Amino acid sequence: MNIVPRIPDTTALQESLAYLPLATYQPGETVLAAGSKTGRLLFLKDGTVAVVRHGIRIAKETEPGTVFGEMSALLDKPHTANVLALTTARFHVADANTLLAQDSIALFHVATILARRLDNTNQALIDLMHYR
Numbered sequence: 001m002n003i004v005p006r007i008p009d010t011t012a013l014q015e016s017l018a019y020l021p022l023a024t025y026q027p028g029e030t031v032l033a034a035g036s037k038t039g040r041l042l043f044l045k046d047g048t049v050a051v052v053r054h055g056i057r058i059a060k061e062t063e064p065g066t067v068f069g070e071m072s073a074l075l076d077k078p079h080t081a082n083v084l085a086l087t088t089a090r091f092h093v094a095d096a097n098t099l100l101a102q103d104s105i106a107l108f109h110v111a112t113i114l115a116r117r118l119d120n121t122n123q124a125l126i127d128l129m130h131y132r
């Protein structure tokens with residue numbers, strides 16, 4: 001019997017994050033700066049952001065619940081990309097260590113997002129190798 005859902009329930013996630021403070025960023029503002037170290041997780045509530053690494057936009061995110069800052073927090077390293085608000089964007093903001101230790105819904109959500117990103121990266125690498 002599978003007691004862990006395969007896909008995180010975004011409604012449950014939003015409910016578990018509801019107590020967290022909200023931070024609002026206006027278009028053009030930097031949400032996270034490459035090279036900085038915040039120890040925070042930011043969960044997109046609404047809006048659109050771009051992820052920019054070495055001057056190249058690698059992602060555009062609009063999905064509520066998308067998390068930012070997880071790699072930096074988990075690896076205890078500086079952020080590797082800039083996250084920029086393209087529209088007014090609101091985020092639930094949490095101390096990474098505290099949230100992940102206390103909230104299994106948020107922990108599972110972050111783990112699932114990381115697994116999806118790794119799977120996508122692996123597929124892109126395989127595709128690249130086929131076109132050599």
